[in-house]
Amino acid sequence: MNPLPNLKSLRARKARIGSEITPAIRKVLRLLAILILAAAAYCFYAGIPRIGYLAIAFADVIVVLLLWYTYHLQKLPPSLPAKQLEDIIDPALLGKLKAPVTPQRLWDVVMKLPEGQFMCDHLFLHSDTVKNNLSNAEADSAQTWQQAYGLINHARTPNLHAGTLLVALLLTSPGAQQYLTFNKLRPEDTFEALNWLERQMELWNRPKQNFGGIGRDWAKGYTPTLEQFGQNISQSVQYAGGFRHYVAHADMLDGIVSNLARGASVALIAPDGGGKSTLVRALAERLLQGKNRELQYYQVFSLNASLILSYSGQQLESLMLTLFGEAVASGNMILFLDDAQLFFGSGTGAFDMSQILLPVLKSRNVRIIAAFEPRDWQQMQATRQALTTSFASITLTDLPQEEIYKVIEDNTMQLEQRNGVLITFEAIIEAYRLSGQYMQELAYPGKAINLLEQSIPYAQERVITRETVQAAVEKTKGVKVSVAAAPEADMLLHLEDRIHERMINQVRAVNDVAAALRRGRAGVSSPNRPVGSFLFLGPTGVGKTELARSLAAVYFGDEHQMIRLDMSEYQRPEDVTRLLSGGSKTERSLLSAIREQPFAVVLLDEVEKAHPNILNLLLQMLDEGQLTDEQGRPASFRSSIIIATSNAGAADITQHVREQGTLENFERPLIDKLIAAGQFKPELINRFDEVVLFRPLNEDELSQVAQVMLKGVNQTLAVQQLTVQLTPEALKTIVHQGYDPEFGARPMRRIIQKTVENAIAMKILRGQAQPGSVITLDVPDLTQDQNSSDANSNPPGNPPVPPQQTPPTTPQPPTPPAAPMPPQPPAGPYAG
Amino acid sequence: MIFDMLRWWYVSGWLLALQRIATWTKGVEQAFSLVILLQTLFSPWKRIITVGGKGLDAKFHAALDNFLSSCIGFVVRLFVILGALVAMTVVFVSGVVIAAIWPLLPLVFIGAIVKAVTG
Numbered sequence: 019m020n021p022l023p024n025l026k027s028l029r030a031r032k033a034r035i036g037s038e039i040t041p042a043i044r045k046v047l048r049l050l051a052i053l054i055l056a057a058a059a060y061c062f063y064a065g066i067p068r069i070g071y072l073a074i075a076f077a078d079v080i081v082v083l084l085l086w087y088t089y090h091l092q093k094l095p096p097s098l099p100a101k102q103l104e105d106i107i108d109p110a111l112l113g114k115l116k117a118p119v120t121p122q123r124l125w126d127v128v129m130k131l132p133e134g135q136f137m138c139d140h141l142f143l144h145s146d147t148v149k150n151n152l153s154n155a156e157a158d159s160a161q162t163w164q165q166a167y168g169l170i171n172h173a174r175t176p177n178l179h180a181g182t183l184l185v186a187l188l189l190t191s192p193g194a195q196q197y198l199t200f201n202k203l204r205p206e207d208t209f210e211a212l213n214w215l216e217r218q219m220e221l222w223n224r225p226k227q228n229f230g231g232i233g234r235d236w237a238k239g240y241t242p243t244l245e246q247f248g249q250n251i252s253q254s255v256q257y258a259g260g261f262r263h264y265v266a267h268a269d270m271l272d273g274i275v276s277n278l279a280r281g282a283s284v285a286l287i288a289p290d291g292g293g294k295s296t297l298v299r300a301l302a303e304r305l306l307q308g309k310n311r312e313l314q315y316y317q318v319f320s321l322n323a324s325l326i327l328s329y330s331g332q333q334l335e336s337l338m339l340t341l342f343g344e345a346v347a348s349g350n351m352i353l354f355l356d357d358a359q360l361f362f363g364s365g366t367g368a369f370d371m372s373q374i375l376l377p378v379l380k381s382r383n384v385r386i387i388a389a390f391e392p393r394d395w396q397q398m399q400a401t402r403q404a405l406t407t408s409f410a411s412i413t414l415t416d417l418p419q420e421e422i423y424k425v426i427e428d429n430t431m432q433l434e435q436r437n438g439v440l441i442t443f444e445a446i447i448e449a450y451r452l453s454g455q456y457m458q459e460l461a462y463p464g465k466a467i468n469l470l471e472q473s474i475p476y477a478q479e480r481v482i483t484r485e486t487v488q489a490a491v492e493k494t495k496g497v498k499v500s501v502a503a504a505p506e507a508d509m510l511l512h513l514e515d516r517i518h519e520r521m522i523n524q525v526r527a528v529n530d531v532a533a534a535l536r537r538g539r540a541g542v543s544s545p546n547r548p549v550g551s552f553l554f555l556g557p558t559g560v561g562k563t564e565l566a567r568s569l570a571a572v573y574f575g576d577e578h579q580m581i582r583l584d585m586s587e588y589q590r591p592e593d594v595t596r597l598l599s600g601g602s603k604t605e606r607s608l609l610s611a612i613r614e615q616p617f618a619v620v621l622l623d624e625v626e627k628a629h630p631n632i633l634n635l636l637l638q639m640l641d642e643g644q645l646t647d648e649q650g651r652p653a654s655f656r657s658s659i660i661i662a663t664s665n666a667g668a669a670d671i672t673q674h675v676r677e678q679g680t681l682e683n684f685e686r687p688l689i690d691k692l693i694a695a696g697q698f699k700p701e702l703i704n705r706f707d708e709v710v711l712f713r714p715l716n717e718d719e720l721s722q723v724a725q726v727m728l729k730g731v732n733q734t735l736a737v738q739q740l741t742v743q744l745t746p747e748a749l750k751t752i753v754h755q756g757y758d759p760e761f762g763a764r765p766m767r768r769i770i771q772k773t774v775e776n777a778i779a780m781k782i783l784r785g786q787a788q789p790g791s792v793i794t795l796d797v798p799d800l801t802q803d804q805n806s807s808d809a810n811s812n813p814p815g816n817p818p819v820p821p822q823q824t825p826p827t828t829p830q831p832p833t834p835p836a837a838p839m840p841p842q843p844p845a846g847p848y849a850g
Numbered sequence: 851m852i853f854d855m856l857r858w859w860y861v862s863g864w865l866l867a868l869q870r871i872a873t874w875t876k877g878v879e880q881a882f883s884l885v886i887l888l889q890t891l892f893s894p895w896k897r898i899i900t901v902g903g904k905g906l907d908a909k910f911h912a913a914l915d916n917f918l919s920s921c922i923g924f925v926v927r928l929f930v931i932l933g934a935l936v937a938m939t940v941v942f943v944s945g946v947v948i949a950a951i952w953p954l955l956p957l958v959f960i961g962a963i964v965k966a967v968t969g
Contacts, residue, residue: 028854035851068966075962082859082955089866090858232930233883236923237890239897315886349897 021160023104023115029097030104030112036091037113044084051080096176103163106170108133108179119159121152121187127180128187134180136215141203142442142483143188151193161190169212181215202484203444211443214427217264221428226259229306237315239348243340244319247326251354252302252317261303264428266293266421266463267414274301274387277410278352279312283379283386285358285406287395288414291464293425294389297414298354301387305352313352318387319345320354327360338374345384358388362398362405372405379408393650417462419450425463426450430470437474441482445470448487455545456495456616458644458652497617497657498539509572510536516572517565522722524561526681527554527710531565534707535573535659543707547643551660553625553703555688556712557668559762563621566661570619573659581611581658582621585628594631598647609645609653616657625662626697633702636662640705662706666697672714681711715763720753723763727770735778739789742778745796752800773800859956867952871945878941882934887927894919895926 024030039047054077061070094109104112114127128134129145138145166186170178185208188194198208255261265271274297277284286294302318304310321341329337345351355361361371378384388409390398399406417425426449430441446466453465460468473482473490488500498506509516513532514525521528531552538549554562571577588597599607612620622628622636639645643656667688674684689709692698703709715723724744732741744752752773756766777799781787879885900915 028851031851032854068969071962071966075959075966078955078958078962082959085863085955086855086858089863228877228880230883230886231881233886233890233927235883236896236927237883237886237893347897 020102021164022119023107023112023163024102025104025115025117025119027102027104029094029109030115032091033094033107033109033113035113036087036094036109039087039091044087047080047084051077051084054080098176100176103167103178106167106176106178108177111178111180111183118156120154120156121159121162121191122149122154124159124162124183125149125152125187128184131180133215133219134184136218137181137184137208137211139440140214140443141208141211142201142444142481143197147197148188148194151197152187152191158190162186165190169209179219181212185209185212201444207443207447210423214424214443217424217428218431221262221264224260224262227303227307228259229256230308234315238317238350239344241319241344241348241351243337244321244344244348244351247337247341248319248321248353250317251299251320252306255299255302256306261299263296263299264424265296265300266417266425267297268300270297270412270414271301271304273412275304275310275313277412278316278385278387279310281382281385282410283382283388283408285395285409285411286387286389286414287392287411288389289391289461291460291462291468292414293417293463294414295356296425298356298387298389316350316352316385317348318352318354320356323355323357323360335371335374338371342374342378342384346378352385352387355386355388358390359394359398361388362402372402376405376408379405396650422450422463422466426466426470429463429467433467433470433474439474439477439480439482441470442484444484445473445482445487448484449473452487452491452499455656456491456497456499456654458654495616495657506539510539513572517568520568520571520726521561521564522726523715523719524565524712527561527565527712530708530710531569535569546656548620548640548655548658548660550708551640551706552662553706553709554661554663554712555667555692555709556665556671557714557762558665559758559764560712560715561763562663562712563623566619566621566663569659569661574617574619579615579618580621581608581615581618582623583608584623585626585632585662586624588628588632591629591631593629594635595648597632597635598645607647609647612653612655612658616654619659619661620655622660622662624664626664626666633699637701637705640702664698667692671711675713681713685709685711715757717753720757720763720766721749723766724749724752724756724770727766728774731770731774731778738782738787740778740782740787741792742774743792743794744774745794747797748795748800751797856956860953864949864952867945867949871942871949874941874945875938878934878938882930882937884931884934884938887931887934891924891927891931892920893923895923 054073058070058073058077061067061073091109097105100106107115110131111127114130116123125145125148129138137143138148162183163186166178166182169182169185170176188198188208189205195205198205274284274286286297288294298318298320305313305316305318308314326337326341327334341353345353361375375386379386386409392413395406395411423446426446430446433439434441449466449469450462453460453469454462457465457469469487469490470482472494473487476482476486476489476493478486485500491497491499513535514528517528517532518525531550534543534550534552537543543549554565556562567577567580570580583597587593597608599609608620612618625633625636628636635645639655640660644652644654646652670688670691671681671684674688675681678684688711689698689703693700693703728742728744735742752766752769755773756769757763758765774795777795778787778793781793787793894916898919900912903909903912
């Protein structure tokens with residue numbers, strides 16, 4: 019076969035004639051034929067028959083030409099078996115080809131045809147950029163044609179159209195391939211887009227089906243109530259000339275039809291978004307086609323649950339009886355109950371119609387298709403066995419990825435038409451990926467379609483791209499999924515500095531956490547696990563909780579983006595239920611909290627005290643990034659940072675720091691010791707990204723802590739134009755009073771309140787503090803006001819264990835700059 | 851090119867014109883659902899039936915109601931069947947005429963030119 023199409027062949031010449039007869043020309047020719055025929059008639063009437071015959075001859079030529087075009091040239095089927103390349107080239111494409119056929123000129127031709135435009139738009143290609151990357155040498159087009167011919171072998175029809183040629187042009191030009199890579203598109207993506215186009219062409223070209231008219235309509239009885247409370251699916255399919263959509267689970271249709279044909283009702287079981295409604299519509303089309311004799315004139319009628327359930331009590335019961343009565347009298351009705359659990363007393367606003375439905379099902383007077391979610395069906399099986407055995411249950415299995423893509427692509431066309439937008443192929447890929455990650459409550463393909471729908475309001479210039487879908491997820495789910503842009507990337511690069519603005523020392527802990535977060539945000543770590551998971555070990559009051567809070571503030575933008583659980587409250591086996599309850603209970607469970615706030619720090623305090631069953635659940639949470647509630651609904655932790663804290667080994671850490679001065683290489687021996695002591699299981703420890711050791715604070719660090727807290731006080735006083743400062747002696751006193759060997763720096767916040775804040779309050783009330791003044795507090799100010807306000811506070815005469823006993827171990831961070839502190843932090847830097 | 855066009859005209863094109871007779875006639879039959887109308891010719895109108903009571907009188911009234919319903923159904927359907935048959939005949943005849951004229955159309959040009967020249 020010649021690698022280039024022969025543009026002088028008969029088929030090529032016919033295609034050219036066909037492409038030259040544009041719709042406008044056709045209109046003119048039709049009009050001309052009518053006018054000439056009218057003129058001919060006039061000529062015969064006027065007695066000039068020769069001119070009349072001449073006019074008829076002209077009109078006849080036009081009519082023959084138009085008929086030849088309409089029934090032959092326009093379609094010009096491929097000449098099979100193909101002997102030459104042009105035998106399988108689409109006539110619209112072949113008709114526009116003119117020598118010399120260079121790749122650049124081919125691109126121009128492709129862009130003029132709807133198939134090429136579809137591919138270019140949906141692959142989101144910049145036409146001029148691609149064209150500039152193509153060769154302008156005629157010899158190079160042979161490779162393109164060869165590639166296109168190769169693509170035809172995998173295509174559904176032997177038709178080399180503009181879409182096929184576009185893919186071939188992209189794949190045979192190194193420049194165009196680079197452009198694709200730059201746009202994060204793989205060659206396989208272009209193949210999938212081509213398959214999408216061809217499936218759509220098949221649907222568009224499918225002739226409208228005629229399912230019968232007057233006689234069919236009269237074959238069923240009057241159903242006025244059903245029409246008021248439901249929708250005749252068969253009728254809508256009939257009016258549309260068929261169900262022009264890709265049907266996944268098509269193999270299940272046979273099972274449904276055979277069950278219905280023998281008079282049984284069917285329970286369709288699949289999660290939301292799993293394709294139940296689509297399958298029922300496909301069933302309606304199948305029945306309309308009349309291939310099954312038993313169900314030849316049956317119509318599928320969907321009941322509107324929300325409308326029906328707006329009635330209640332006796333009224334509702336009577337309505338249900340009327341609806342079933344009409345369905346029975348109609349004689350050829352299949353009722354479809356979408357969200358069927360609402361009719362069986364499960365869920366909000368539900369009504370239990372088991373007693374009405376059971377006799378109907380048993381008598382087989384009316385066939386019903388009831389759609390259930392798996393968990394509702396399981397509940398039904400447990401509570402209403404008689405009812406469930408009356409249904410033939412059909413479970414829709416999970417679709418393979420390629421099937422899911424077909425359904426999403428098919429629905430994309432509807433979304434585009436309905437909303438006047440363009441949804442790019444990369445947006446489809448992203449919707450598939452992100453819906454899998456963040457919409458676990460729904461099933462494929464529904465959730466991806468749902469996400470694309472949610473992306474429509476965020477479209478820019480009516481185009482939905484990968485970034486649009488990411489924006490929709492970020493706005494609706496409150497998570498960050500897009501590539502970190504300039505300000506956020508900068509924040510991530512300087513995460514340690516930002517944390518140290520609020521956090522004194524613990525340099526090693528901060529570095530470990532920051533590195534893990536950068537890995538997570540840059541998309542280097544697994545997307546199927548939490549962004550980061552850490553076990554913080556160390557004595558009380560050294561900053562474990564403060565680091566968690568700082569992370570929430572710096573990484574998630576607000577320190578309240580934190581879900582905090584005291585695991586010492588989960589020590590009994592029955593506490594598992596409390597932790598996992600789906601939110602229907604009064605208490606807010608971990609799962610309901612993470613559903614509300616998926617982008618958060620999950621802080622599990624005193625993790626070692628939780629019951630072993632709960633620790634086993636944590637294994638799943640750390641491993642798979644999700645937990646499942648009592649109803650079987652998953653909740654994702656994949657956008658959160660998991661931090662577990664524990665005081666286990668605190669004494670060892672303190673002793674080690676005293677003896678060695680550093681925690682370098684101490685993690686492993688400590689972990690081994692904790693495992694040997696049975697405080698932690700190795701499988702739990704190994705699932706954390708990092709085990710971070712916190713060392714006790716020394717005097718200098720405590721002084722910095724006090725200064726950070728003082729900054730918070732000044733932030734509050736800024737409203738009154740006041741500033742407070744401490745003399746070195748006063749600072750030393752606070753450090754001594756704020757440190758406790760058992761609680762670390764935890765008492766510091768209380769001491770500052772009772773000394774500094776009290777002292778300032780007294781000065782303000784006595785009129786000793788004027789706006790703009792700087793209040794300097796010395797030791798007497800603190801003790802005097804402290805004694806006057808609280809005689810029970812920690813007196814200087816009862817000194818704490820001097821912090822200087824703890825030698826400095828790690829390098830000191832620079833003194834935190836006067837930086838963004840919240841106006842009044844709810845807790846101090848060392849409230850851990 | 852002209853030869854190819856004529857070949858299509860007298861082979862595939864003419865066959866298409868003949869096939870259209872069946873397609874069009876079947877289309878009209880489907881629009882009226884003639885087969886369903888015939889199958890349900892004696893069925894009660896819109897499946898409106900009365901279920902008989904216990905007494906003889908009630909049974910008689912029910913039978914009378916159902917007979918009336920079937921009569922209405924029969925009359926309505928009969929008229930529609932007649933209408934469908936007329937429409938199908940018209941479409942069929944039109945299709946036959948077109949199929950008959952089809953091979954003559956290219957010849958009309960020659961005939962008209964000859965007539966124009968010879969008068």
